[in-house]
Amino acid sequence: MNYIDFHCDTLMKAWMGRKKTLSAPGGMVSLAGLKEGGCKAQFFAIFMPPVNLKKIAGLFLPKDEAYIEKNLQIFRNTVMRYPDAFAAAKSMKDIDANWEAGKISGILTLEDGRAVDGKIENLERFYGMGIRLISLTWNYANCFGFPNSSDSSVMEKGLTDFGREAVARMNELGMIVDVSHLSDGGFRDVAALCKKPFVASHSNCRSINPHPRSMTDEMIRTLADKGGVMGVNFGPEFLTGDVKAKESRTEAIVAQLRHMMNVGGEDCPAIGTDFDGVGGRLEIGSPGQMPRLFEALKESGFTAGQIEKIACRNAERVIAEVL
Secondary structure (H helix, E strand, O other): OOEEEOOEOHHHHHHHOOOOOOOOOOOOOOHHHHHHHOEEEEEEEEEOOOOOOOEEOOEEOOOHHHHHHHHHHHHHHHHHHOOOOEEEOOOHHHHHHHHHOOOEEEEEEEEOHHHHOOOHHHHHHHHHOOEEEEEOOOOOOOOOOOEOOOOHHHHOOOOOHHHHHHHHHHHHHOOEEEOOOEOHHHHHHHHHHOOOOOEEOOOOEOOOOOOOOOEOHHHHHHHHHOOOEEEEOOOHHHOOOOOOOOEEOHHHHHHHHHHHHHHHOOOOEEEOOOEOOOOOEEOOOOHHHOHHHHHHHHHOOOOHHHHHHHHHHHHHHHHHHHO
């Protein structure tokens, strides 16, 4: 079974490990693992560390632009060093062409749109760099809007005026709008504004998991009605009723996907592992172990067609419609 994963933090992991490529970053994701697991396309996030963080893994954090460039260089180095195995993709056409040539596709994303800095020209510049998805916020307010929060007053805040303008421009450019980490108010604004499908790249169901990062049934239905998808997050704290859980079990991932499908329909669920961005004990903790998930889905009664949609078809539809 081939699959597409909407989110991993492996670029940051490679940078932290002082690696020049993604071939063996010392984390969860490697090219060998992606091939072993049947990955057709992997979205690679450029995760923006918190602004108040001075050092990470013993490294001083450079300014945002320099940090982004370092992540981009790791990605480019991988493309250049492994031309027969890995290639950049900016559209579904690219992904299909790469797959036909026996290559895994890498799609660049930005996690936390703060680097856009309230300027449409920066958004357009990032598009020119090959970034094709932006998670509008992380866990702090920025030029786009407000994050998920246990504070209800923050959770109800929506997009900024710039955020509204930027979402419209992303639709025009062909960039996927990602609401993972966004406030509920921001989600509602995106749903009202977006003329193309949008995604929750690595979010789960709040009726199962009470973390504010997770999505309510109403949000899932709205996302599905707009043609969007949500990628199931493998992080232990997002899978069950225990937000302090340290173990990620396959059966819990299956339960999340079952709920997504029951609420949003079979065109809604997708994969968004958050590999290299989550910790704990994971039964499925690397791309090479992904076949375990598809076997578990089969054993729990998902049809072959439903599994194929979760693995890649739903993602492919959104990529084709937006990029």
